[in-house]
Amino acid sequence: MSRAAQGLRAWLLQRFTAIYLGVYLVLVLAYVGYRAPLGYEQWRSLLAQPMMSISTALFTLAMLLHAWVGVRDVLMDYVHAVWLRLMLMAASALMLLASLLWVLRSLALVAALDNA
Amino acid sequence: MLLKGIAMKFSIYRYDPDQDAKPYMQDYELPEKRVEPGMMLLDALLLLKEQDQSLSFRRSCQEGVCGSDGMNINGRNGLACMTALADLKQPVAVRPLPGLPVIRDLVVDLSQFYNQYRTAKPWLINDEPCPEVERLQTPEQREQLDGLYECILCACCSTSCPSFWWNPDKYLGPAALLQSWRFLADSRDLATEERLNDLEDPFRLFRCHTIMNCVEVCPKGLNPARAIGHIKELMVKRSL
Amino acid sequence: MAKQKAAPRYLNLFRIKLPVGGVTSIGHRISGVLMFLLIPLAVWLFALSLESAEGFRQVNDYLDSPPLLALSLLLVWSLSHHLLAGIRHLFFDIDIGMEKETARASAWVVNIGALLITLLYLVRLL
Numbered sequence: 001m002s003r004a005a006q007g008l009r010a011w012l013l014q015r016f017t018a019i020y021l022g023v024y025l026v027l028v029l030a031y032v033g034y035r036a037p038l039g040y041e042q043w044r045s046l047l048a049q050p051m052m053s054i055s056t057a058l059f060t061l062a063m064l065l066h067a068w069v070g071v072r073d074v075l076m077d078y079v080h081a082v083w084l085r086l087m088l089m090a091a092s093a094l095m096l097l098a099s100l101l102w103v104l105r106s107l108a109l110v111a112a113l114d115n116a
Numbered sequence: 117m118l119l120k121g122i123a124m125k126f127s128i129y130r131y132d133p134d135q136d137a138k139p140y141m142q143d144y145e146l147p148e149k150r151v152e153p154g155m156m157l158l159d160a161l162l163l164l165k166e167q168d169q170s171l172s173f174r175r176s177c178q179e180g181v182c183g184s185d186g187m188n189i190n191g192r193n194g195l196a197c198m199t200a201l202a203d204l205k206q207p208v209a210v211r212p213l214p215g216l217p218v219i220r221d222l223v224v225d226l227s228q229f230y231n232q233y234r235t236a237k238p239w240l241i242n243d244e245p246c247p248e249v250e251r252l253q254t255p256e257q258r259e260q261l262d263g264l265y266e267c268i269l270c271a272c273c274s275t276s277c278p279s280f281w282w283n284p285d286k287y288l289g290p291a292a293l294l295q296s297w298r299f300l301a302d303s304r305d306l307a308t309e310e311r312l313n314d315l316e317d318p319f320r321l322f323r324c325h326t327i328m329n330c331v332e333v334c335p336k337g338l339n340p341a342r343a344i345g346h347i348k349e350l351m352v353k354r355s356l
Numbered sequence: 357m358a359k360q361k362a363a364p365r366y367l368n369l370f371r372i373k374l375p376v377g378g379v380t381s382i383g384h385r386i387s388g389v390l391m392f393l394l395i396p397l398a399v400w401l402f403a404l405s406l407e408s409a410e411g412f413r414q415v416n417d418y419l420d421s422p423p424l425l426a427l428s429l430l431l432v433w434s435l436s437h438h439l440l441a442g443i444r445h446l447f448f449d450i451d452i453g454m455e456k457e458t459a460r461a462s463a464w465v466v467n468i469g470a471l472l473i474t475l476l477y478l479v480r481l482l
Contacts, residue, residue, distance in 0.1 A: 004316055005355070006317060007322035008316050008322070010318065010322070011322055012352065015449060018445075018446065022442065039412075040412035043406070067391075076283075076319070077323065099396060102399050102403055103402060105403070106406050106407075109406070110406050131364060138364060139366070191372055211366050211371070213366075214367055215366070216365060217364070218363055281367060326381075326445060326448050327377065327381040328375075328377045328459055329375060329378055331454075331456050332375045339454065339456070341454060342454045345451055345454065348449070349451070
């Protein structure tokens with residue numbers, strides 16, 4: 001993989017995802033805090049709404065990318081044995097991807113069953 | 117704290133590769149009659165060396181311009197000649213600059229530091245034919261170099277930077293990066309593209325996580341973190 | 357000739373003073389790693405809470421249980437510190453607040469702010 005601009009790309013990605021994550025979190029926490037306590041039906045219908053569903057899916061994607069850059073930074077700083085670093089990065093990527101897919105699955109199920 | 121009429125206590129890092137298996141701390145005392153108001157740590161160290169000739173440390177100008185006597189004083193990097201005894205809690209713990217190989221006592225091997233400095237190409241790159249007089253700058257252009265040219269390469273910043281501790285061979289460190297910006301910001305330098313290309317990889321510049329220890333310890337009051345921020349800004353601008 | 361041995365490096369992290377900004381910074385890293393490690397748990401709870409009314413009830417019970425109380429406090433601190441420190445970082449990126457004194461002040465605000473938010477969360481829970 002070419003090293004050119006890898007550092008800059010990762011840094012920019014981390015910043016942009018950070019902004020999205022921050023804005024989403026503040027808005028959603030404020031909303032949920034205001035409407036608390038939420039019952040099961042309210043919780044489901046909230047996440048069935050297209051806006052909420054898509055923005056949450058985007059949130060999870062942003063979180064995956066943001067966490068990836070973060071973990072990569074930590075591993076690059078502390079783990080100098082290349083093979084070990086590679087393995088840890090692969091394991092992290094797997095965990096993050098699986099988490100994203102799991103969330104997408106949940107959101108899709110809620111949306112589908114809501115339309116049934 | 118300088119208490120009149122009381123001897124001053126020091127605890128100094130000692131290591132002689134020919135004699136010691138590992139480093140140790142040695143206690144010293146400066147008798148009250150030798151302690152004077154306005155004394156700097158370097159003055160004290162020179163007096164202690166009279167007591168113990170084997171104590172080794174670098175020093176030269178005694179006035180904060182040569183950068184020779186950088187060391188870790190009560191846990192914080194600084195220049196011994198610019199650190200007043202009156203400001204120091206006792207026993208004064210004096211240790212070498214962190215993270216670099218110790219040659220002996222307070223003398224460290226600065227090779228990695230200088231290597232990274234060299235990597236930043238700290239010279240003017242301008243292949244245009246030389247003008248009859250100097251390459252001229254407006255006062256505003258010259259101002260861009262303020263806060264950058266004053267670096268005395270004492271290494272207090274880089275050796276206070278955790279990122280430099282973990283990767284002194286791949287991360288350039290605050291001092292070298294500050295000098296890189298010094299030339300990027302110089303209107304007479306024409307190698308902007310090459311300089312930025314050289315820094316875009318994940319290690320050379322981007323190990324900087326804006327921890328800002330460098331700003332805390334610079335004895336000349338410079339701001340390497342901000343200079344690094346400017347380099348990042350320039351990188352983003354040219355990529356858009 | 358003495359055997360060549362590697363020169364020691366002085367790196368006693370317990371003795372090297374960490375300025376307030378350094379505390380903010382290491383807290384930012386620790387909170388990030390903590391949240392990363394909690395992602396699978398969080399995702400599982402999220403999925404369970406949406407699956408059925410029973411699942412939703414279970415998640416609420418888990419969150420109220422003592423071991424998860426400690427974990428949720430840790431999560432609240434992590435989120436608060438990481439978010440506040442992150443905002444401080446973003447201001448740095450646009451060259452705001454990078455002078456020594458201002459950076460120190462904002463570091464204190466972040467460190468104390470995150471603890472305060474965690475305390476508020478704890479108080480509202482009890």
